[in-house]
Amino acid sequence: MFPASTRNKTLQGGLHSSPQIRKARQRSVRLTNRWIGLLLPLTLLVVWQAAGSAELLNPILLPAPFDIWEEFRAMLLSGELLSNLGISTWRVLFGFLMGGGLGLAAGLWVGFSHKAERLLNPSLQMLRTLPHLAIAPLFILWFGFGEESKLLLIAKGSFFPLYINTFLGIRSVDNKLFDVARVLEFSRMQMIMKLILPASLPNILLGTRLSLGVAWIGLVVAEMMGSTSGIGFMINDARSMSLTTVMFVGIVVFAIVGKLSDSLVLLVERRLLRWRDSFQGEGGQ
Amino acid sequence: MSEHSLVIEHLNRTFASPAGPVHALSNIQLKVKQGEFVTLIGPSGCGKSTLLKIVGGLDTGYEGKAELNGRPITGPGIEKGVIFQEPRLFPWLTVEKNIAANLSLKNPAVRRRVDELIELVRLKGFEKAYPRELSGGMAQRVAIARALLRSPDVLLLDEPFGALDAFTRAHMQEVLLDIWQNNKTTMLFVTHDLDEAVFLGEKVVIMNPRPGHIREILPIDLPFPRSRTGASFQELRRLVLQAFEKGEEPALDLGAGI
Ligand SMILES: Nc1ncnc2c1ncn2[C@@H]1O[C@H](COP(=O)(O)OP(=O)(O)OP(=O)(O)O)[C@@H](O)[C@H]1O
Numbered sequence: 187m188f189p190a191s192t193r194n195k196t197l198q199g200g201l202h203s204s205p206q207i208r209k210a211r212q213r214s215v216r217l218t219n220r221w222i223g224l225l226l227p228l229t230l231l232v233v234w235q236a237a238g239s240a241e242l243l244n245p246i247l248l249p250a251p252f253d254i255w256e257e258f259r260a261m262l263l264s265g266e267l268l269s270n271l272g273i274s275t276w277r278v279l280f281g282f283l284m285g286g287g288l289g290l291a292a293g294l295w296v297g298f299s300h301k302a303e304r305l306l307n308p309s310l311q312m313l314r315t316l317p318h319l320a321i322a323p324l325f326i327l328w329f330g331f332g333e334e335s336k337l338l339l340i341a342k343g344s345f346f347p348l349y350i351n352t353f354l355g356i357r358s359v360d361n362k363l364f365d366v367a368r369v370l371e372f373s374r375m376q377m378i379m380k381l382i383l384p385a386s387l388p389n390i391l392l393g394t395r396l397s398l399g400v401a402w403i404g405l406v407v408a409e410m411m412g413s414t415s416g417i418g419f420m421i422n423d424a425r426s427m428s429l430t431t432v433m434f435v436g437i438v439v440f441a442i443v444g445k446l447s448d449s450l451v452l453l454v455e456r457r458l459l460r461w462r463d464s465f466q467g468e469g470g471q
Numbered sequence: 472m473s474e475h476s477l478v479i480e481h482l483n484r485t486f487a488s489p490a491g492p493v494h495a496l497s498n499i500q501l502k503v504k505q506g507e508f509v510t511l512i513g514p515s516g517c518g519k520s521t522l523l524k525i526v527g528g529l530d531t532g533y534e535g536k537a538e539l540n541g542r543p544i545t546g547p548g549i550e551k552g553v554i555f556q557e558p559r560l561f562p563w564l565t566v567e568k569n570i571a572a573n574l575s576l577k578n579p580a581v582r583r584r585v586d587e588l589i590e591l592v593r594l595k596g597f598e599k600a601y602p603r604e605l606s607g608g609m610a611q612r613v614a615i616a617r618a619l620l621r622s623p624d625v626l627l628l629d630e631p632f633g634a635l636d637a638f639t640r641a642h643m644q645e646v647l648l649d650i651w652q653n654n655k656t657t658m659l660f661v662t663h664d665l666d667e668a669v670f671l672g673e674k675v676v677i678m679n680p681r682p683g684h685i686r687e688i689l690p691i692d693l694p695f696p697r698s699r700t701g702a703s704f705q706e707l708r709r710l711v712l713q714a715f716e717k718g719e720e721p722a723l724d725l726g727a728g729i
């Protein structure tokens with residue numbers, strides 16, 4: 187946010203229209219645009235808290251933000267939150283590495299070989315549309331309530347985005363660059379390492395981001411279906427005891443770690459794709 | 472061994488299309504000496520790119536004879552350097568890595584040659600730049616350096632300067648002539664531009680479409696460096712133009728240099 191004095195100045199600038207003032211105003215408009223996204227949630231939070239303080243809300247159904255915050259602190263200090271978060275994170279990571287890794291491998295294989303495409307792609311596309319909730323009971327039946335069924339559910343989810351995007355990335359490598367590589371006498375290995383992989387990296391990274399997102403969704407389903415630990419269990423357990431503040435803490439934590447893991451991949455992407463200069467959106471940088 | 476580096480005889484190329492076969496090239500006869508600079512000119516669709524692709528080994532569906540150094544052309548390779556109309560750089564590699572491509576810059580011999588070539592195409596200071604940071608002319612110079620690093624016997628250029636403005640184009644022509652005079656690489660240069668064809672070539676091959684064929688091969692007996700404004704240059708330019716008029720074909724692009 188910017189100090190009130192600059193805001194006043196730019197407001198006055200609206201009356202005159204010298205080019206510098208106009209430019210300064212444009213800049214402040216851009217700044218405003220950036221912060222404008224916070225306006226709605228902040229207002230909501232204030233109204234919510236005010237309504238809670240005025241005892242207009244049933245705390246069993248909708249506790250006030252301050253109470254949720256207090257619960258969050260208490261759970262953090264008791265260590266309960268971190269131990270559950272630790273277990274959930276471990277599950278997501280392991281399931282994602284397993285499913286995403288396999289998805290990447292399958293995507294590479296099917297991308298490189300038309301024979302593999304005809305062999306695998308139809309079946310995989312069919313499995314892709316099966317929803318988590320339909321599969322989960324079967325996994326529990328087969329593997330019990332232990333870690334296996336949870337990891338498999340997460341892995342199943344994170345397999346497909348990486349598989350599809352890797353496959354797509356490989357198939358969309360520019361034919362003109364293939365001609366160049368042939369003229370330069372790239373070996374088969376060099377074709378893969380120096381042309382196909384770098385060219386499909388943007389798609390592979392997009393697949394990674396999507397896979398990670400799906401992994402968190404799979405985790406929630408897995409932990410809610412049957413579990414004795416993790417954030418998903420925490421929410422479910424709190425529901426049965428009507429501890430609404432705990433439920434909200436769980437939901438907020440999910441939102442935060444989901445966003446954090448996404449930002450992490452985005453950061454890696456920015457580093458690896460520095461060479462790219464595609465359109466970043468109107469007013470983007 | 473013959474003195475000809477490139478020999479093309481009775482070359483035909485037909486493409487199948489829904490509307491029936493397209494005769495892109497018909498009975499092409501062309502001999503190019505080692506170290507010769509040949510320019511190919513003709514209206515759009517007369518098969519210039521097709522011919523260049525065949526020589527480059529990127530199109531092997533031809534009939535007839537196409538030989539480089541006495542061996543039939545069966546596929547692409549570094550002895551046949553190709554410069555396309557667009558630079559076709561690898562966007563994820565810096566300038567120096569684009570030039571090296573599949574060769575390692577850690578090899579001191581490669582490193583030294585790359586540095587020399589960067590000097591030659593006047594890109595000093597841009598070694599570490601990515602393609603998106605280059606102008607069209609700079610990118611095309613990187614493509615030229617990339618081909619030269621492999622010391623090709625013949626350099627095939629398909630309208631390499633087509634997308635450049637008149638000043639950059641004139642500069643690039645000088646750069647190319649420099650390279651040619653230093654390395655004595657055989658050059659096969661496709662262009663739309665009459666002045667470019669006469670300015671660069673020792674021989675201008677004039678092609679006409681439907682079906683693509685060679686109308687005339689005109690020697691340009693002017694010493695280098697040439698002057699575009701001299702009387703003999705203008706006279707030769709007029710001769711090439713005349714050859715087209717005999718072909719009663721639609722006028723070709725005379726835009727630049729008039
Ligand atoms: N892969 C292909 N399949 C079918 N027809 C083709 C193919 N490549 C070229 N042709 C046809 O061959 C003819 C010659 O094409 P070519 O690209 O060689 O022309 P050009 O002289 O290079 O034209 P321009 O100056 O516009 O680049 C055209 O009629 C074109 O339609």
Ligand SMILES: [Mg+2]
Pocket residue numbers: 519520521629
């Ligand atoms: Mg062409």
